[in-house]
Amino acid sequence: MLKRTLASILLTSAVSVSALAEVAVIVHPGNSAAIDADAVERIFLGKKSQFPDGAEALPINIESGGAVDEFNNKVLGRSTAQVKSFWSKQIFTGKGTPPKEVASDASVIDLVKNNKNAIGYVDAANVTGDVKVVFTK
Numbered sequence: 001m002l003k004r005t006l007a008s009i010l011l012t013s014a015v016s017v018s019a020l021a022e023v024a025v026i027v028h029p030g031n032s033a034a035i036d037a038d039a040v041e042r043i044f045l046g047k048k049s050q051f052p053d054g055a056e057a058l059p060i061n062i063e064s065g066g067a068v069d070e071f072n073n074k075v076l077g078r079s080t081a082q083v084k085s086f087w088s089k090q091i092f093t094g095k096g097t098p099p100k101e102v103a104s105d106a107s108v109i110d111l112v113k114n115n116k117n118a119i120g121y122v123d124a125a126n127v128t129g130d131v132k133v134v135f136t137k
């Protein structure tokens with residue numbers, strides 16, 4: 001019984017820590033556009049293909065993992081399943097192309113630091129000086 005209770009407490013703690021992780025939305029350091037949560041949501045849902053200053057926007061998603069779930073929930077206001085469903089409909093009806101997907105935070109940072117039009121998100125703990133943080137959530 002004690003082992004089960006201890007395991008339950010540890011599992012709850014792990015879930016709580018995951019839920020507290022911050023997501024940082026990042027852009028190239030040379031990007032001077034005023035980017036807020038609404039602009040990010042529009043870009044990542046394919047409703048806008050440009051930053052507020054008119055420059056082309058290239059959104060970068062992470063394939064799977066905690067940062068994706070946190071970003072979808074906190075920034076897009078949808079579950080990962082809802083976002084996948086949204087993009088399935090967009091693709092099926094020919095109304096959009098989902099953001100480019102990469103495997104890790106490091107890949108997102110690498111693409112963003114080397115492309116002025118890229119915008120992505122990573123776990124805030126993984127941000128480097130090579131990119132500019134637009135906001136965290």
